[in-house]
Amino acid sequence: MPTALVTGATAGIGNAFVHRLAADGYSVVLVARTESRLREAAAQVEADYGVRAEVLPADLSTAAGRLAVEQRLIGGDPVDLLVNNAGFGTTDQFADMPFDRMQGQLDVNVTSVLRLTRAALPGMVERGHGAVINVSSISGFFPATGALYGATKSYVTAFSEGIAPTLKGTGVRVLALCPGFTRSEFHERAGDKTQTLPDFMWLSARKVVDECMTDLANGRIRSIPGWQYKFLVGTTRLVPHGLLRRLEARVARDRT
Incomplete structure (x- = not known):
């Protein structure tokens, strides 16, 4: 049975990954800050899919939290997929x-x-198989919509796409997942005022994960779920840079 480790596993896209991977036959390692929510999510997964669900409480904003997950990846049972x-x-x-x-x-x-x-x-390279999915964001292509957040996601996309070609022939893949607005707790926690967005701009977490897994299976290094977001990213090649940044700034003001 393959094993997947998912960070931010108790809600939104992370939890959708946990359920999709468990349904596909993976045992799962759930990582998040709150142990009670982790245990609740793990119990649900084990009951629904009959797979092993391990909990690893860790706050990834701290060095200790990151080290705990690193040690699980390096020293525990092999992890075949990291999300x-x-x-x-x-x-x-x-x-x-x-x-x-x-x-x-x-x-x-x-x-x-x-x-x-x-x-x-x-470890993945040594075993000759495995994959890493790094969840980025459509904001990485439009950094003025949130200067620091967009910059961090630009990094995640570029980092992932830079690594992927270096792994050719190893049996290991890296993919950047770049979702747009997805119904989850994320926007509420961020304080986004997104209620004015039309319904067609919203994706479900399940759709995001399903499209991502299809793109991973097809060997892609970037996954942009939803036709609307594929179209938006395509416009970045056509709209003058200065105009694009002004439009982004306007969107950012509307969300605060």
């Missing part, structure tokens, strides 16, 4: 954001992706 999903956003203006919150966002969105990917890949 770096944990992350958070804010709607604060950059100049108003407390420094500790900025650093926490960098630590979760960037440092944990870097370190956990590095921890997982050597």
Whole structure:
């Protein structure tokens, strides 16, 4: 039975990954900050799919939390699929954001992706199979919609796409998942005012995960779920850079 480790596993896209992977026959390692929610999610998965669900409480904004997950990836039972999903956003203006919150966002969105990917890949390469899915965001293509968050996601996409070609012939794959607006707790926690968005702009977490897994199976290194977001990313090649940034800034003001 293959094993998958998913960070941010108790809600939204992360939890959808847990259910999809368990349904596909993976045993799962669930990582998140709150142990009670982890145990509840793990019990549900074991009851629904009959697979083993391991819980690993860890706060990825801390060095200790990251180290605990790294040690599980390096020293525990082999992990065949790593899903770096944990992350958070804010709607604060950059100049108003407390420094500790900025650093926490960098630590979760960037440092944990870097370190956990590095921890997982050597074992996968040695075994000749495995995959890493790094959950980025459509915001990475439109960084003015949230300066720090967009920058962290630009990094995740570029980092993943940079690694992927170096693994050719190893049996190991890396993919950047770049979802748009997805119904979950994420936007509520970030303080987004997204209620004005039309329904067609919203994706379900299940759709995001299903399209991602199809793209991974097809050997792609970038997954952009939903026709509407594929179209949006396509416009970045056509719209002048200055106009694009002004439009992004307007969207950002509407969300705060």
